[in-house]
Amino acid sequence: MGLVQRVIEATGVSTVSIVQVRAIARRLQPPRALYLHWPFGHALGEPGNVLQQRRVLWEMLRDLRERPRAEAGRVRDLGLRWRRETYAPVDFGALDGKSGPA
Amino acid sequence: MSLRAVVDRAVSRLLAPFPDVSRRWAERSATARAEGPVPWTAFTKRFADARVAVVTTGGFHLPDQPGFDCDRGDPSFRAIPGDVDLGRLAITHTHYDTRDARQDPNILLPLDRLRELVDEGAMGSLAPTHYSLMGYIPQIGALVEETAPAMAEGLRREEVDVLLLTPA
Numbered sequence: 629m630g631l632v633q634r635v636i637e638a639t640g641v642s643t644v645s646i647v648q649v650r651a652i653a654r655r656l657q658p659p660r661a662l663y664l665h666w667p668f669g670h671a672l673g674e675p676g677n678v679l680q681q682r683r684v685l686w687e688m689l690r691d692l693r694e695r696p697r698a699e700a701g702r703v704r705d706l707g708l709r710w711r712r713e714t715y716a717p718v719d720f721g722a723l724d725g726k727s728g729p730a
Numbered sequence: 731m732s733l734r735a736v737v738d739r740a741v742s743r744l745l746a747p748f749p750d751v752s753r754r755w756a757e758r759s760a761t762a763r764a765e766g767p768v769p770w771t772a773f774t775k776r777f778a779d780a781r782v783a784v785v786t787t788g789g790f791h792l793p794d795q796p797g798f799d800c801d802r803g804d805p806s807f808r809a810i811p812g813d814v815d816l817g818r819l820a821i822t823h824t825h826y827d828t829r830d831a832r833q834d835p836n837i838l839l840p841l842d843r844l845r846e847l848v849d850e851g852a853m854g855s856l857a858p859t860h861y862s863l864m865g866y867i868p869q870i871g872a873l874v875e876e877t878a879p880a881m882a883e884g885l886r887r888e889e890v891d892v893l894l895l896t897p898a
Contacts, residue, residue, distance in 0.1 A: 629787055631760055631870070632863075633895050635878035636785075638769035641885050645895035652757065656764040658895075659771075669788070669826035671896035672843075675834030681843050688894055692773040701768035720852035724776045 630656030644688045646671040650703055657701035660691050666710045679715035683708075686718040693723050735871025742868035746802045756803075756868040763874055773892065776854075777847075780891040783812075783857035785881060787865035788831055788838035788898040789823025797822030798864035805872040807881060810860045816841060825866045826898050838896050857890045865898050 629645065630653055637643045637659045644660040647653040648668060653661045664684070666673070673680035687706055695704075738759055745752035773780075789798055791808040798804040800823060810819070816835040821828045836842050839860065847853035861881050867873050885893060 629785075629865070629895055629897055631763055631874050632785065632878045632881070633893075634764065634769050635874060636882045636885065636893055637771050639879075639882040639886060640771050641882070641890055641893050642771045642773035643893040643895060646897060648897050652760075655757075655761045657768050659768050667827070669828060669831050669898045670837050671786075671898070672837045672840055675830045675837055678843070681836055681840055682846075685840060685843055685847070685894075689777060689892075692892060693777075697770050697772065700770045720777070720847060720850065723852075724778050 630658040630661070633658035642692055644691050646684065646688070647703060650705075653703045659700050660695055661703045662687060662691060663703050663705045664708060674711070677715070679717060680713075683715050683718055686720060686723070689720070689723050732871065732875060735875050738871030739869055742803060742870075745868065752803070752868045753866075756870055759870040763870065775891055777892075778851055779854045781855045781857055781889055782844055782853055782892045782894065783860050783885055783888070783890045784839055784841070784844070784894050784896065785861045785863070786838045786896045786898065787863045788835070788896070789821045789828070789864040790819045790835065790839055790862040791822065793818060793820050800824040800864060800866060803866045803868040804864050805867045805869040805877050807861045807863045807877055809884070810839065810862055812841065812856045812858050812860060814841065823864050823898060831898070838898055840894075840896075857885070857888050859884055859888060
């Protein structure tokens, strides 16, 4: 998957991935990788947990917006624990520089 | 196909009966192909003007598309329409517990969540096509030289700005 991401980024698409095996991601160095220590098959979290899924999407978009080129290939740990977090609504509009209701 | 891809394919076939050896060999082969500078495309648009697509290794496919070869590994992809009813999707993947993903495919292929962002005006549009692979792929040569460029071409054709990748 890291290789697929590198190939596609090189064609001019901005890419960001969730990774679940940190050692492989560190070797393959996809441009933007976010690590979650969650069970396989649960990249965005638990079934039906909309706030959790939106939080992970928000983290992905925020990384696209904020990560500097100097950090290309670095694996960022999101630090979210499995089933031990409370998820609040996130403000997607703020990622475009607009503030508004979350 | 390059010589390296031909060798990759031959070795992956020979090793198919030995998944652990096969997986280790694939990792070494993959690492060798990740040399050189990390590619970078800066994201400079507003998300409200951007088009988003998803690539997942969750093993999703439409009921009338063929499943994946989980025993030998499978470098092929299935194109998933952006307006698909997620409840119609099938999963062929024996290397992770698929029960939760069947219950709510958004945990790997978050098309309902992204449609909500489009409705809210936080995202410009959802791409017409998204892509699903099955995550066990010892055929690194075919993945890098055929599958990835084919998906990249589809993304370019549909003017995708942002690609989210999710593993299973």
